[in-house]
Amino acid sequence: MRYLVTGELMKRVDQYTIEQIGIPSLVLMERAALAVFKEAVNHVKQTDPVWVLCGSGNNGADGIAAARMLHISGYKVLVILAGKKEKGSSEYLTQLSIAEKTGVDVVEGFSFKAVECSLLIDALFGVGLDREILGGHLEIMKSITGCRPEFTIAVDIPSGIHSDTGQIMGAAIPADVTVTFGYEKLGTMLYPGKEYSKQVIVADIGFPPESINYVKTEYFTFHKADTALIPKRPAYSNKGSFGKVLLVAGSKNMSGAAFLSALAAYRTGAGLVKIFTVEENREILQTELPEAVIVSYHSSDAEKKTENFEQLLIEQCEWASVIVLGPGLGQADYVKNLVESVLANAYVPVIVDADGLNTIASYPELTGYYTDNIIITPHLGEMARLTGSAVELIKKHLIQTAREYADRFGITCILKDAVTVAALNDQRTYVNSSGNSSMAKAGAGDVLTGILAGLLAMGLEGPDAAALGVWLHGLAGDMRKKKYGDYSLLARELADEIDIILKEQMRE
Numbered sequence: 001m002r003y004l005v006t007g008e009l010m011k012r013v014d015q016y017t018i019e020q021i022g023i024p025s026l027v028l029m030e031r032a033a034l035a036v037f038k039e040a041v042n043h044v045k046q047t048d049p050v051w052v053l054c055g056s057g058n059n060g061a062d063g064i065a066a067a068r069m070l071h072i073s074g075y076k077v078l079v080i081l082a083g084k085k086e087k088g089s090s091e092y093l094t095q096l097s098i099a100e101k102t103g104v105d106v107v108e109g110f111s112f113k114a115v116e117c118s119l120l121i122d123a124l125f126g127v128g129l130d131r132e133i134l135g136g137h138l139e140i141m142k143s144i145t146g147c148r149p150e151f152t153i154a155v156d157i158p159s160g161i162h163s164d165t166g167q168i169m170g171a172a173i174p175a176d177v178t179v180t181f182g183y184e185k186l187g188t189m190l191y192p193g194k195e196y197s198k199q200v201i202v203a204d205i206g207f208p209p210e211s212i213n214y215v216k217t218e219y220f221t222f223h224k225a226d227t228a229l230i231p232k233r234p235a236y237s238n239k240g241s242f243g244k245v246l247l248v249a250g251s252k253n254m255s256g257a258a259f260l261s262a263l264a265a266y267r268t269g270a271g272l273v274k275i276f277t278v279e280e281n282r283e284i285l286q287t288e289l290p291e292a293v294i295v296s297y298h299s300s301d302a303e304k305k306t307e308n309f310e311q312l313l314i315e316q317c318e319w320a321s322v323i324v325l326g327p328g329l330g331q332a333d334y335v336k337n338l339v340e341s342v343l344a345n346a347y348v349p350v351i352v353d354a355d356g357l358n359t360i361a362s363y364p365e366l367t368g369y370y371t372d373n374i375i376i377t378p379h380l381g382e383m384a385r386l387t388g389s390a391v392e393l394i395k396k397h398l399i400q401t402a403r404e405y406a407d408r409f410g411i412t413c414i415l416k417d418a419v420t421v422a423a424l425n426d427q428r429t430y431v432n433s434s435g436n437s438s439m440a441k442a443g444a445g446d447v448l449t450g451i452l453a454g455l456l457a458m459g460l461e462g463p464d465a466a467a468l469g470v471w472l473h474g475l476a477g478d479m480r481k482k483k484y485g486d487y488s489l490l491a492r493e494l495a496d497e498i499d500i501i502l503k504e505q506m507r508e
């Protein structure tokens, strides 16, 4: 697991380390600057012009210290100061004084045009950026990016990117590499900040591990070793040992979503998968996936809420150890009865997706059935319908939107976007770091619900399954992309890729 921090949490890590542990601020800074220096020398020769753009906070102070190291090592470096020197932090003033005494070239402001810059070290703003960039700072950012530096290293975070949301605060300097200190910032994980940060290197500058426990960050992501969280399959077991997944999915002429979800649930390891669907889908699903049990109903019975229909549905809910509600259900009138009956009769984890969510958006009173067993998996459009907010606004505040909705109802909310975030019902927030644009295809969401169902069926707790499922889904996409590129992915291949991940996991 990798911890992630907001700007505020990072400042508290700094503060704890300096004040409680007693590591001086300038010692941390020296290590931060050294990490930037080490990265810089990978990209330039001593004769190449290097610019270091420095603000007057501690991010700028890091930049000045890195410039001094480059200068002492014989590199051709120029420090460009933005903002007012007098307003500088005490570390900034110290670093500036050292730089001047060691003979580093320093200029205030930027007035030259069309000059060459082989490497730009961007130390204008770090996690202290807290408002829109205007005036002189904006001008200097424009002038410098206008010179098209050949390579850019961002110090801690690309200047102009908000460390909590990844949003651009008026303007931002795109980096080729971001050397970030101690812990990854949310802003480098979320778009557009993720794109501006490009490759992120996390430099250990000496924060003691307890500093992160002290600030209690609730944000995290996974890395490869975390596939170890996938439950093991004991040898002495039978199909019942790995859970029973009930998919309430599909409508007339819409069987694909149910198929993909069921396939993914089986591939992830569920012992039994049953599809509860309209009679019209029976034949095709039986042909496509004979491993799945099909129980069918007539939509007219659901429409009338006949006693037989209700009884059948209750039996299915009692049978299941996890339920998926929504893929391909469509929006016919009877679907409301179906969704309501499942929500009312389910006492196991329920993953609500697609038309399940659209139905809840149309009948908000159905949120009355939400319990801590519920995991919802909306994409931006579905989230907009659920919350009444505009897609553009949700996009800018992914974490906040997911978190607020999850907290309001005590559920887990997986909000799907290029970077998916999961606001878990135990207060943690997972920010996904796997996946790629080849997965932006119809059916990919159905595979995700199947993976989640498979993990829950094998006994993972809801919040863990939510985070791990999102991670595995993205990992499957990344593996597929590595083999076949960006364009041609079919959703079912994501489900197929899961076997390889699980096989590797068994080997390790």
Ligand SMILES: NC(=O)C1=CN([C@@H]2O[C@H](COP(=O)(O)OP(=O)(O)OC[C@H]3O[C@@H](n4cnc5c(N)ncnc54)[C@H](O)[C@@H]3O)[C@@H](O)[C@H]2O)[C@@H](O)CC1
Residues within 6 Å of the ligand: 014, 018, 024, 025, 026, 028, 029, 032, 055, 056, 057, 058, 059, 060, 062, 089, 124, 125, 126, 127, 128, 129, 130, 131, 132, 133, 134, 137, 155, 156, 157, 169, 181
């Ligand atoms: N000892 C420490 O505290 C350490 C700090 N570190 C560095 O310090 C950075 C944080 O330093 P600071 O908290 O000083 O913050 P920054 O250096 O990121 O920037 C803060 C300064 O910019 C101003 N500012 C914010 N938004 C602005 C805007 N839109 N327009 C104009 N001015 C604006 C603030 O008023 C403040 O003066 C980290 O990102 C990291 O690079 C590292 O050296 C590690 C150790």
Ligand SMILES: [K+]
Residues within 6 Å of the ligand: 059, 122, 123, 124, 125, 126, 154, 155, 156, 157, 158, 159
């Ligand atoms: K920066």
